[in-house]
Amino acid sequence: MLKKFWLCLGDWLGKILLLALAVGLGGWLIGSLFYSWKFSGPVSLEEQIPVTEKADTQAIIADAIRVVEQHRDNTRVLRDAHAKAHGCLRAEVSVRGDIDSDLQHGVFSQPGHSWQAWVRLSNGNAYPQFDRVRDARGMAIKLLDVPGQKLTANPAHAAEQDFVMFNHPAFFVRDVAEYRSNFAAQAEGKKVLAFFPGWDPRHWEIRHLAIALKTLSPAPDSPVATTYNSVAPFKLGPLNIKYRVIPAPENCPAYQLPEQNRDLPNFLRNALYQQLSLDQTPACFTLQVQRQNADFYMPIEDPSVEWDEAISAFESVADIRLLAQDFDSPAQNIDCDNLSFNPWHSLPEHRPIGGINRLRKAVYEAVSAYRLDRNGALRAVY
Template sequence: MPPSIVLAETFDTLGMDLSAEEIGAIQQSMEYGRQISQWAEKQNGAPFRRDAHAKATGCVRATFSINGDIPSHFQNSVFSQPGKQYQAWIRFSNGDMLVQPDAKPDARGMAIKLLNVEGGQIAPELTGAKTQDFIMTNTPAFFNRNIFDYVADMKYLAEQKRLAWFVSLWPPRLHPRRLYIAAQTVGSKINTPLEPQYYSMLPYQLGTTAIKFSARPCPGMRFKDYANKSDHDFLTEAMAEHLSAESACFDFMLQEKKPGTHMPLDDATVVWSEKESPFMPVARIHIPPQTFTSEPQQSFCENLSMNPWHAVGEWQPLGSLSKARRLVYHAVSQFRHQQNGVASTEPENWCLDESPDCNQYIDIHQVTNTPHLSRCFDSLNTPVDGSAALGCVQ
């Protein structure tokens, strides 16, 4: 059993408006996160990994291009310049704290890091190069409503009592929606990380608009059914096989909160209705053919930090869970990097290190056997107005 938690008498809230109860819950969550990392390290072996989404199925280079027809009320933060293109890193992952075979049902994650973004950083404690992170999973809702649900669940996980956690959601405690979402989340099976649609789950403020975001594979994307799903790392192998000769593409979309609808800002178990507010494409993610399985790149991927508070300009994570993430993610990341004896840095380009003679394009493939009719997402030079390239196959 983990040692009892002693809460600090003073606690830096980083200027956030938090109640005493929220502060206590966040402090407990930070300590539970460290305990989970310590326990998981004994099961997984070195290095110390994240307390969730511990296993990366790959970190890939990508571009993130803002559509030319993005509505004016969305033109804030990294979306302020229609047609602008960013380099990005994308980390695909399995949700569990343990490194498990990819065939085992689990939540799946997609975290995007935009590089060299412009604007004031919203979280000054996150130092280094300016980046913007978009963190998503392949389910549209979270099984925690708020910070108090979150800390209660973290306690079960820190004590390695998963079954007790599931039982805690059954009647008479009456959490059927949370139970359903939890079962849906951890029961996911996929064929490749490039296949699912991913969701932010939590809301954000973009300018004056509350939004959620999502990344959906572009129309026309097709994937082979990878044969050997018994391989421990078959999701990595399936994505590597696809990207050895073909590109991949996602539409990045925003969903805005509409007045008069049930779209709460502090209940992450509620799915915002797409009928009342459809997702609107605002950017295109292009993943060129590449190699990403080298040991240096896997090490880079392990050391990469993803945090929803890596952001600039008129952008703000909303709700008590997001406030908790600001403090918990940073604390657990610092703990993980300290235990591994590595510095936490923010990348500025596609290089794996800061060497001045780095060739950031060395692992990008130039594919010559392109189909007669190119698909809309096969070129980096897609029209900035979001329209389809002439003659491409949707």
């Protein structure tokens, strides 16, 4: 009798397992077919601005200021994202001598020309947490003494060209409307609910949650040992492009970083200080661009979609060299905190495009002005 019971139970559980497997495979197939249809070209070459974007932007600015006040460090107001810097570093950015003629626009218009620059390396969180905590990592580049009219009206940035990146190729929201909902939930401390705005599964953002979890990656051995991506698109003359920065140790003297104590709260700063300050060894990167091919699904308005490298490969346009230097002084750290990076500190040839970049213009300017005013810094130092 007992044997018969166990055989029946096993048969019943086997059937349930097969049914669950069939449902899972069916769901995967349906999802694959849906996304293959949804993420198919062609796409527009032009920006498309939703009618609600202005109102959504103002709401996000209010939440961003609320976040910087929540995370203020004693008397100083920090950034609403990428609050913790590993260092601000003097650098040289040299345009490749063999740059393709189609890419010779803006700061890349003169092959062989070198720009002096500041590079800020950072964690992504709005609060300065331990480096070992899973997080995004950021790189911001500010080219100096760049002639020409800029997109920003602020005279403090009239001679600058900024590039802003972090170390994942896709963003965790598709547009400003979703960012408003997501950021409002995070500002309330409801991080998981940011991707589940209601009980209706049609509004759940499972794919975007997966992107966010991938973005929160373990720390690299050093801030100079990871790739940084623009995520959002930009103009390069008449072209629509994305850009990235990849490590290029082959362009610098050979160097082996000593093993770091990853339990230290600031081991990424320590790694930079070890290489650039103590061992006096520069670090090298390559700046690359990827052209939009509008015949395929390479949208301007959805930065959650990674442009396929198999369709459009990245092309190298410039070399970046972080100079050997002593950067970790109290005065320079304060100056670093007062630096303002914004992709709209830009020549028209590098104009940011897409909803997330339009949002950045308003939010970065508002939060930067608020932060610098509260900190007693009337303008960025550099």
